[in-house]
Amino acid sequence: MHAYQAFINGDWVDAASGARFESEDPFTAKVWATLPRCGEEDVDRAVKAARAALERGPWAEMHPTARGALLRKFGDLIARDADQLALAEVRDNGKLWAEMRGQCGYLPQWFYYFGGLADKVEGAVLPIDKPDMFTYTRHEPVGVVAAITPWNSPLLLLTWKLAPALAAGCTLVIKPSEFTSASTLELMKLVKEAGFPPGVINVVTGFGPDCGAALTNHPGVDKIAFTGGEASGRMIAKGAADTFKRLTLELGGKSAQVIFEDANLENAVKGVVSGIFAATGQTCIAGSRVIIHESLHDAFVAQFTAMAKQARMGDPLDPDTQVGPVTTRPQFARILDCIGIAKSGGAKLVMGGTRATRPECGDGWFIEPTVFTHVTNEMEIAQTEVFGPVLSIITFRTEEDAWAMANDTPYGLAAGVWTQDQARMFRAAKKLRAGMIWTNCYRTVSYMSPFGGFKNSGQGRESGQAAIHEYLETKAVWMDY
Ligand code: NAD
Numbered sequence: 001m002h003a004y005q006a007f008i009n010g011d012w013v014d015a016a017s018g019a020r021f022e023s024e025d026p027f028t029a030k031v032w033a034t035l036p037r038c039g040e041e042d043v044d045r046a047v048k049a050a051r052a053a054l055e056r057g058p059w060a061e062m063h064p065t066a067r068g069a070l071l072r073k074f075g076d077l078i079a080r081d082a083d084q085l086a087l088a089e090v091r092d093n094g095k096l097w098a099e100m101r102g103q104c105g106y107l108p109q110w111f112y113y114f115g116g117l118a119d120k121v122e123g124a125v126l127p128i129d130k131p132d133m134f135t136y137t138r139h140e141p142v143g144v145v146a147a148i149t150p151w152n153s154p155l156l157l158l159t160w161k162l163a164p165a166l167a168a169g170c171t172l173v174i175k176p177s178e179f180t181s182a183s184t185l186e187l188m189k190l191v192k193e194a195g196f197p198p199g200v201i202n203v204v205t206g207f208g209p210d211c212g213a214a215l216t217n218h219p220g221v222d223k224i225a226f227t228g229g230e231a232s233g234r235m236i237a238k239g240a241a242d243t244f245k246r247l248t249l250e251l252g253g254k255s256a257q258v259i260f261e262d263a264n265l266e267n268a269v270k271g272v273v274s275g276i277f278a279a280t281g282q283t284c285i286a287g288s289r290v291i292i293h294e295s296l297h298d299a300f301v302a303q304f305t306a307m308a309k310q311a312r313m314g315d316p317l318d319p320d321t322q323v324g325p326v327t328t329r330p331q332f333a334r335i336l337d338c339i340g341i342a343k344s345g346g347a348k349l350v351m352g353g354t355r356a357t358r359p360e361c362g363d364g365w366f367i368e369p370t371v372f373t374h375v376t377n378e379m380e381i382a383q384t385e386v387f388g389p390v391l392s393i394i395t396f397r398t399e400e401d402a403w404a405m406a407n408d409t410p411y412g413l414a415a416g417v418w419t420q421d422q423a424r425m426f427r428a429a430k431k432l433r434a435g436m437i438w439t440n441c442y443r444t445v446s447y448m449s450p451f452g453g454f455k456n457s458g459q460g461r462e463s464g465q466a467a468i469h470e471y472l473e474t475k476a477v478w479m480d481y
Helices: 040-053 063-080 082-093 098-105 109-120 154-168 182-188 206-216 230-243 265-281 294-309 327-346 399-407 422-431 465-471
Strands: 007-008 011-013 019-027 030-036 134-142 144-148 170-177 200-202 225-226 244-249 256-259 289-293 346-351 371-375 390-396 414-418 438-440 472-480
Touching: 007 040, 007 182, 007 414, 019 082, 019 371, 030 082, 030 182, 040 170, 040 200, 040 206, 063 082, 063 109, 063 154, 082 154, 098 109, 098 154, 109 154, 109 465, 134 265, 144 154, 154 170, 154 182, 154 225, 154 465, 170 206, 182 200, 206 230, 225 230, 230 244, 256 265, 256 399, 265 327, 265 390, 265 414, 289 294, 289 399, 294 346, 294 371, 294 390, 327 346, 327 390, 346 390, 390 399, 399 422, 414 422, 422 438, 465 472
Parallel strands: 144 170, 144 225, 170 200, 225 244, 256 289, 256 414, 289 390, 371 390, 414 438
Antiparallel strands: 007 011, 007 200, 019 030, 134 472, 346 371
């Protein structure tokens, strides 16, 4: 059994109350680690440590070039220890070893990229319309950041906050999901070695309603960077309004994969398979609604189900496994509920729809890759975020109908478009109301490219140059000479 501690002001600590909670391995369905159940007192200590580091001492005084060097060193250490970080997330989350190894090898790029930006934040001298006035702008760190992450991709989604926030000169208190805190704490083992002063990066572990809420409501927090569900996001945004905390919200999705009659069908099938079954469908950008031209429907369903039936399920550590377990017990139950809702709503189940009882799945929380046809956009299964390996297939006749259906959800995170018509690709980019549009590809991300959603999928953007400004305030300075 692994016994983790929280990380406050550079020290490994237990909760002040001494309380702990357990984390389960989704492949074995057994407890593998315990963690401190932090509450208000621990959160208060962490926020005070972060504020002290922000306002005085070596971090507050550090030149941005030196800050950038620290970020790059951190990136090097992550590259060195990528296997250990990947292993913690495979055990805690059930993500595939092959995927995690690739991801941990890529994470350093965010620290190199934002490390490079740290000393390139420039103010401007304004050609002001007043006589004898000298007016300029300066950018300053927004302050103490509460970084709240979900269970589906803990290290990646933390990195998207940590790298730009540190580059901007902020300090952080991180609260990972109660289901998957281990990899975040493994990452903290590298913080001292990289040379970050105590208090710059802190981690409290615990549950959303007590530990998470204590953090987001704390008056010492200036900004909340949250990734998680829509309901939690709404609650946090309402709480943040009391003190006007700055907010970045990355929430849910119900992303469409629009397949036109001229698409390369083989490529589209592969793109949809990875878009919905990667990470067992537990990604905010899961392409969970296929909107396909009626002339291609039957051929698509035949090819898609043939390919999906070959997916190997089982031990996430086995490099040959293609679909792993669902990460949490409640999520496993929710996915089965959603499948029930789809059936009773009139959708036709053509594949899967049950718990996977293959011998290689053992006692783990596995769900068979599931496909519904005869779905219409009004059905609940076409509107609700399942966050599991469940695909809904809807048909269309005209291009205008396709855009309208793709946009007809409360979300606007991502969309995929499969066509060989270049003019249509540009029309797609204009017509689809989503933060990421993938054309003849799906689910690619980069430290250079903005990530975030329209509508109920959130506000603000992570990654890309502008992301550093999510962690900066702008000051206008006037001088009468
Ligand atoms: P969740 O909202 O239940 O939890 C996310 C985090 O918020 C956890 O750390 C949790 O403890 C904390 N939390 C919950 N209630 C809180 C409260 N009242 N105050 C403060 N903190 C609170 O989400 P989840 O189930 O962990 O994650 C799945 C969701 O995340 C899905 O909806 C998915 O679409 C979304 N997601 C979005 C993106 C994106 O970038 N848009 C990426 C990944 C996941």
